[in-house]
Amino acid sequence: MALIEAKDLSLGYDGRAILEQLNFTVNAGDYLCIVGENGSGKTTLMKTLLGLAEPLAGEIVFGDGLAKDAIGYLPQQTDAQKDFPASCREIVLSGFQGKTGFRPFYSAEEKKAAFANMERMGIADLANRSFSALSGGQRQRVLLARALSATRKLLLLDEPVAGLDPNAMNVMYGRIAELNRDGITVIMITHDVRAAVRFATHVLHIGSTVFFGTRDAYLRSGAGRYFLRGEAWNYGTPVKREGWGFEAPAQPEPAAGISAERYFAEGADGSSPAEPEGGEKE
Numbered sequence: 001m002a003l004i005e006a007k008d009l010s011l012g013y014d015g016r017a018i019l020e021q022l023n024f025t026v027n028a029g030d031y032l033c034i035v036g037e038n039g040s041g042k043t044t045l046m047k048t049l050l051g052l053a054e055p056l057a058g059e060i061v062f063g064d065g066l067a068k069d070a071i072g073y074l075p076q077q078t079d080a081q082k083d084f085p086a087s088c089r090e091i092v093l094s095g096f097q098g099k100t101g102f103r104p105f106y107s108a109e110e111k112k113a114a115f116a117n118m119e120r121m122g123i124a125d126l127a128n129r130s131f132s133a134l135s136g137g138q139r140q141r142v143l144l145a146r147a148l149s150a151t152r153k154l155l156l157l158d159e160p161v162a163g164l165d166p167n168a169m170n171v172m173y174g175r176i177a178e179l180n181r182d183g184i185t186v187i188m189i190t191h192d193v194r195a196a197v198r199f200a201t202h203v204l205h206i207g208s209t210v211f212f213g214t215r216d217a218y219l220r221s222g223a224g225r226y227f228l229r230g231e232a233w234n235y236g237t238p239v240k241r242e243g244w245g246f247e248a249p250a251q252p253e254p255a256a257g258i259s260a261e262r263y264f265a266e267g268a269d270g271s272s273p274a275e276p277e278g279g280e281k282e
């Protein structure tokens with residue numbers, strides 16, 4: 001059974017829909033990137049997955065033994081968050097809060113696991129440092145370690161690389177890819193469509209067009225081509241949303257369509273895409 005199945009989902013506020021008839025499936029081990037214009041409803045969708053917002057219609061079915069409170073969440077960065085007066089260790093430990101219940105302390109096992117999560121993110125040496133004194137990249141890895149404390153199955157990441165310099169961004173992408181290789185399912189909101197098609201197994205594109213499918217299908221789609229190559233092919237024309245979302249109006253495929261193989265061999269613009277660095281320097 002799928003980890004998450006969204007069925008005919010409509011999302012919005014005060015009875016007004018911002019997204020309708022959304023259908024997608026996330027299986028264990030998938031890496032789903034959610035892309036789309038600002039204000040298209042990506043964060044609202046993530047809040048709905050977390051149970052923080054109710055859908056206007058439709059449903060989300062959780063399978064594979066996934067409990068709603070066992071999802072690791074990395075929220076969008078805010079300025080207030082940057083000054084949070086706590087050590088890295090305290091922040092990573094706070095990821096266990098959903099599991100402590102009425103117990104007013106963390107168990108030895110949780111403390112050990114928090115340290116293991118910091119090691120996994122390459123920040124164990126920062127354990128006693130103040131969160132506010134860290135670089136942006138280090139802060140995001142602390143928050144990723146915190147999200148990891150809450151789950152062994154599913155991470156929801158809301159723009160985890162926003163505002164990071166290219167090196168810190170690559171380090172973060174490398175860590176997320178490693179977690180996914182270790183079997184953790186990843187759902188990530190991003191504006192970085194090139195990274196989405198580089199790392200994701202599936203893409204959900206929401207906005208004036210809606211697409212859900214594999215990375216390769218996205219690369220072949222009108223929306224994918226537009227965002228990756230700046231081609232306005234098929235974009236902006238009315239698109240029928242139905243069930244599985246994006247349905248391209250009938251028109252011939254452009255002769256020079258981009259294939260996944262070509263994209264990764266040459267880059268979207270003919271240049272070689274940069275490899276994420278494994279290094280930790282920031």
Ligand code: ADP
Nearest residue numbers: 013014018036037038039040041042043044045
């Ligand atoms: P995205 O993450 O894609 O930028 P959001 O999910 O944040 O988009 O917002 C989608 C739309 O819903 C926007 O028009 C936004 O103004 C509106 N919206 C977001 N949060 C609320 C809220 N709490 N109440 C009413 N409208 C909201």
